[in-house]
Amino acid sequence: MKKTIVALFIIALYGSVLAGSVLNSKHNLSVSGTGDIKASSETRVCIFCHSSHNTSSEGALWNHETSTGKVKTYERSTMNSKAEQPNGATKLCLSCHDGTIAIGAVKGLPQPIKMNNVGANGEIPLSRKTNVGLDLTGTHPVSVKYEQSLALADSHLKWPPQDPEKVVGTDADGYVQCTACHDPHDDSKSDRYPFWNKTTFDAVCVTCHSY
Numbered sequence: 561m562k563k564t565i566v567a568l569f570i571i572a573l574y575g576s577v578l579a580g581s582v583l584n585s586k587h588n589l590s591v592s593g594t595g596d597i598k599a600s601s602e603t604r605v606c607i608f609c610h611s612s613h614n615t616s617s618e619g620a621l622w623n624h625e626t627s628t629g630k631v632k633t634y635e636r637s638t639m640n641s642k643a644e645q646p647n648g649a650t651k652l653c654l655s656c657h658d659g660t661i662a663i664g665a666v667k668g669l670p671q672p673i674k675m676n677n678v679g680a681n682g683e684i685p686l687s688r689k690t691n692v693g694l695d696l697t698g699t700h701p702v703s704v705k706y707e708q709s710l711a712l713a714d715s716h717l718k719w720p721p722q723d724p725e726k727v728v729g730t731d732a733d734g735y736v737q738c739t740a741c742h743d744p745h746d747d748s749k750s751d752r753y754p755f756w757n758k759t760t761f762d763a764v765c766v767t768c769h770s771y
């Protein structure tokens with residue numbers, strides 16, 4: 561039942577997601593994609609991440625094999641919170657960006673979709689900055705639960721997160737994920753920051769931080 565609703569939701573949103581710029585972005589991994597990592601013949605765009613059937617329990621009708629890699633989480637003595645092992649959307653992003661899984665490894669296919677310019681096992685090549693790897697100590701903390709007690713203990717955090725446009729924030733379970741800053745469907749809002757949620761850098765940060 562829930563799956564059917566999500567499927568209808570995906571169809572309803574299809575137009576708006578396409579109107580954003582997944583087609584004109586490096587996340588168009590089909591043969592018509594704009595980056596050099598793209599399929600040799602597959603024409604479907606959404607299939608690399610979603611399908612209406614055969615999907616995993618990870619959410620968003622997820623169609624990609626997900627990583628089981630254990631990451632080194634962000635830790636600093638100044639942190640009041642604790643970054644957990646990847647969950648939510650972060651886990652979905654890392655299913656390609658940790659570099660351990662083939663880009664074309666979608667569910668229900670005996671062989672991954674054939675891709676150009678990938679590593680020996682079909683992954684994002686290690687030489688690229690986009691291969692984030694399993695060491696997240698240099699990335700903003702993700703899979704961090706953002707709670708009122710955390711915000712109150714840190715004079716630089718706002719409670720609750722405040723974005724008048726309701727684009728930036730935590731996920732439905734209250735976690736800060738990769739998607740706090742990045743929109744995987746739209747690379748057109750900022751010409752400086754990739755897949756950025758807002759037109760400027762600061763507009764993202766001030767949702768949660770005060771300086």
Ligand code: HEC
Nearest residue numbers: 569570573574577582587605606608609620649652739744
């Ligand atoms: C490179 C991966 C990727 C591709 C390609 C992609 N999506 Fe997504 N999509 C995601 C992720 C990740 C989420 C979960 C976002 C979240 O939890 O905030 C998502 C969520 C969604 C949702 C749920 C609502 C939302 O925005 O959170 C819809 C609807 C959707 N995608 C539609 C599409 C359609 C239609 C296409 C093809 C035109 C597409 N997506 C292509 C990664 C992708």
Ligand code: HEC
Nearest residue numbers: 586595597608649652653656663688690738742744754755
């Ligand atoms: C199905 C595989 C896949 C998934 C899932 C995926 N990506 Fe990507 N992403 C790619 C590929 C391939 C590229 C292009 C890499 C390159 O050209 O070096 C890319 C590029 C990027 C870039 C850099 C764009 C640029 O112009 O340099 C960002 C930022 C990014 N992805 C963020 C995300 C985030 C955040 C998520 C989760 C919400 C996500 N990706 C999910 C495959 C994926």
Ligand code: HEC
Nearest residue numbers: 650653654657689690692699700702737738740741753754
């Ligand atoms: C607090 C905001 C923020 C969060 C959270 C975040 N990123 Fe980024 N990301 C950035 C910024 C800013 C850049 C551009 C870096 C630059 O231009 O030097 C970037 C760049 C990237 C790139 C392009 C390669 C590079 O290093 O320039 C990828 C891929 C990427 N991010 C993926 C992810 C993934 C996957 C996650 C979750 C594990 C994530 N990001 C979480 C802000 C964020």
Ligand code: HEC
Nearest residue numbers: 636638639640641704706714729730736740764765767768
């Ligand atoms: C959705 C909320 C959210 C957004 C958006 C966000 N952050 Fe954060 N940020 C947090 C949380 C939560 C922490 C963990 C704070 C703690 O535990 O002390 C954090 C931690 C940090 C830290 C590390 C602090 C430390 O003690 O090591 C820095 C630096 C930072 N954020 C900068 C940024 C920048 C720059 C941006 C915008 C590009 C940004 N953040 C966007 C919620 C957010």
